[in-house]
Amino acid sequence: MTYLRDMSIRRKVLAVIMLTSSIALLLACGAFAAYDWLSTRESLVHRLATMADVVGANCTAALVFDNTEDAQQTLAALRAEPRLVAGDVYNRAGRAFAHYGSRSPSDRLPQPVLPDYRFGEDYLEVWRPIELDGERLGTIYLCSELSELEDRMARYGQIAVVFLVAASLVTLLIGSRLRAVITEPILRLQGAMQAVRDNPSYSVRAEKHGDDELGQLADGFNAMLTRIADRDEALRTSLVEKEVLLKEVHHRVKNNLQIIASLLDLQANSITDDATVEVLRESRDRVRSMALIHEHLYGTEELGRIDLSDYVQDLCSSVAASYGLNNVQVLPKVDDIVLNIDTAIPCGLIINELLSNALKYAFPEGKGCVRIEVRRAPEGEMGYVMTVADDGVGLPASVDPTASASLGLQLVHALAQQIHGVLTCDRQGGTTMRIHFNPLRPA
Amino acid sequence: MPLLSLPFSPKSVNRIRLLIQRLAMFVGLGLLLCTADPSAAQDKPSEYQVKAAFLLNFARFVEWPEGTNQDTLRICIVGNDPFGDAFQTILGRAPGSQPVHIMHPAAADVPGVDCHILFVSDSGSRELARILHQTHHEPMLTVGDADGFARAGGMVGFILRNNKIRFQINSTAATHAGLRLSAKLLRLAEIVDDGGDD
Numbered sequence: 001m002t003y004l005r006d007m008s009i010r011r012k013v014l015a016v017i018m019l020t021s022s023i024a025l026l027l028a029c030g031a032f033a034a035y036d037w038l039s040t041r042e043s044l045v046h047r048l049a050t051m052a053d054v055v056g057a058n059c060t061a062a063l064v065f066d067n068t069e070d071a072q073q074t075l076a077a078l079r080a081e082p083r084l085v086a087g088d089v090y091n092r093a094g095r096a097f098a099h100y101g102s103r104s105p106s107d108r109l110p111q112p113v114l115p116d117y118r119f120g121e122d123y124l125e126v127w128r129p130i131e132l133d134g135e136r137l138g139t140i141y142l143c144s145e146l147s148e149l150e151d152r153m154a155r156y157g158q159i160a161v162v163f164l165v166a167a168s169l170v171t172l173l174i175g176s177r178l179r180a181v182i183t184e185p186i187l188r189l190q191g192a193m194q195a196v197r198d199n200p201s202y203s204v205r206a207e208k209h210g211d212d213e214l215g216q217l218a219d220g221f222n223a224m225l226t227r228i229a230d231r232d233e234a235l236r237t238s239l240v241e242k243e244v245l246l247k248e249v250h251h252r253v254k255n256n257l258q259i260i261a262s263l264l265d266l267q268a269n270s271i272t273d274d275a276t277v278e279v280l281r282e283s284r285d286r287v288r289s290m291a292l293i294h295e296h297l298y299g300t301e302e303l304g305r306i307d308l309s310d311y312v313q314d315l316c317s318s319v320a321a322s323y324g325l326n327n328v329q330v331l332p333k334v335d336d337i338v339l340n341i342d343t344a345i346p347c348g349l350i351i352n353e354l355l356s357n358a359l360k361y362a363f364p365e366g367k368g369c370v371r372i373e374v375r376r377a378p379e380g381e382m383g384y385v386m387t388v389a390d391d392g393v394g395l396p397a398s399v400d401p402t403a404s405a406s407l408g409l410q411l412v413h414a415l416a417q418q419i420h421g422v423l424t425c426d427r428q429g430g431t432t433m434r435i436h437f438n439p440l441r442p443a
Numbered sequence: 444m445p446l447l448s449l450p451f452s453p454k455s456v457n458r459i460r461l462l463i464q465r466l467a468m469f470v471g472l473g474l475l476l477c478t479a480d481p482s483a484a485q486d487k488p489s490e491y492q493v494k495a496a497f498l499l500n501f502a503r504f505v506e507w508p509e510g511t512n513q514d515t516l517r518i519c520i521v522g523n524d525p526f527g528d529a530f531q532t533i534l535g536r537a538p539g540s541q542p543v544h545i546m547h548p549a550a551a552d553v554p555g556v557d558c559h560i561l562f563v564s565d566s567g568s569r570e571l572a573r574i575l576h577q578t579h580h581e582p583m584l585t586v587g588d589a590d591g592f593a594r595a596g597g598m599v600g601f602i603l604r605n606n607k608i609r610f611q612i613n614s615t616a617a618t619h620a621g622l623r624l625s626a627k628l629l630r631l632a633e634i635v636d637d638g639g640d641d
Contacts, residue, residue: 058627060627061504061625061627061630061631062627062631064500064503065500066493066607067609067631070631133503
């Protein structure tokens, strides 16, 4: 059954055609054979009965004049029929009167049977009355072999086999052409389906070949394609509109953050206390680093994702410019990494704090180099490694980066935790701050 | 094969045929009861009982010329009657049958009698030649049991073969008299000719 289920439609249709025609043929052959069997039996009975009547009529005088020899001679004429194995004449009282054949006759007429014939396994027996002028003179009994019937049935079987084979060939020939009526539209529909599956566009349409169920199927398939294409189009349009809207939002957020930064700048200009000015500048730089993120967001193709390399470049330039240390080199080196906004903002703020700290404290002589790197973690480890290293005076031994009173280091510590990072500090040859972080939602 | 024609309407022809058939049926029945199945009869039938049955049965295989009155089967016995009550015995076993009329004309009256079957007994054969000569154009089936009866011009002569009663037939004589004998009857008989050798 599984074999039938997995067969191709072409084979299935052909199999159904062949099976149906074969069954019909077998039934027809069977019916003909049965009819022929019955009619042959009937004609055999009729022929044997007629023969018995003829022979019986020729025995009337012999019976009347009690002349057994004559009856024997009459019966001897049955030699002409080789299938006849026995012929007996019984007189009126049922006594054997004359006999023909190799079989020894029974003395008495067998019990009268009705109808006046009987089919044995391979022979046919017939009893007929012998009458003269309406008077019953005796009975004639003939027994014939049934080889004719057997031969005929055997011949019938052979014809049926030949006929079945020939008809099957013709059916195969015609059926394999006619099945296309059913299978072709299905195969075309299947082809259309494959084209749609392999091709992202929904422009493919199924060919329709008539108004039958398959035609309706093609219609339905096409209607579905049209609706999917329409929805796809609507979704695209809506997505574009949302992207535009989102860019607009990022743009405004950036503008507002820049306004805040500018306001902080203006505020700092009007204050004379250096410490306060410093606090305001730091705040301004933090706001700027965030504004820069939004600027990059609406500038990129993919909203919500930041190309870290470009961003870090811009950020470093911006921070370095605000400190105006011409002899300190700021060297960002970032792998080709894309992060989502949730990770990118903490990263930006961390870089901002560490770079600012370096520029502020590491180079009292105003000369040195700061390297900023973001790289993928070495093979076998997840996440990224962010490094800010300077070759300046180094962090004082009293300062613990994880438990510092400085707002900047506190921020770094908190932000590193936010992005599941681990902060390490290396004080050999300047200060190297390294954060191994692993964003939960990788971009 | 028409039995009778001109003087009778087809209806009466049929009726006559029917009567003959019915008669013959009962005769045959009686014959079979006593000859063919001896165990069914009390005694083995005598020679003349068999011959009487044969006489009655001959009528079933003989066609008389058209125009012969066949209401009653008339049997003439010339000479001594050897049958005794054989006919009565046979016919008595088939009550209601058509009458069979047995006549005993004198040998001298033979040319004028009107019979279907003329039996010339052995004792009457002294005049055999004359009788046969006088009747050889009459539509009568001449039967006898004298030696060489058929060869002498009679139509059916009883003989004994292997202790069984058989008969010779002189078909030429029957044809001369206008009688038609059934082929079935002829097949059972030894066919002889006038003056021919046995």
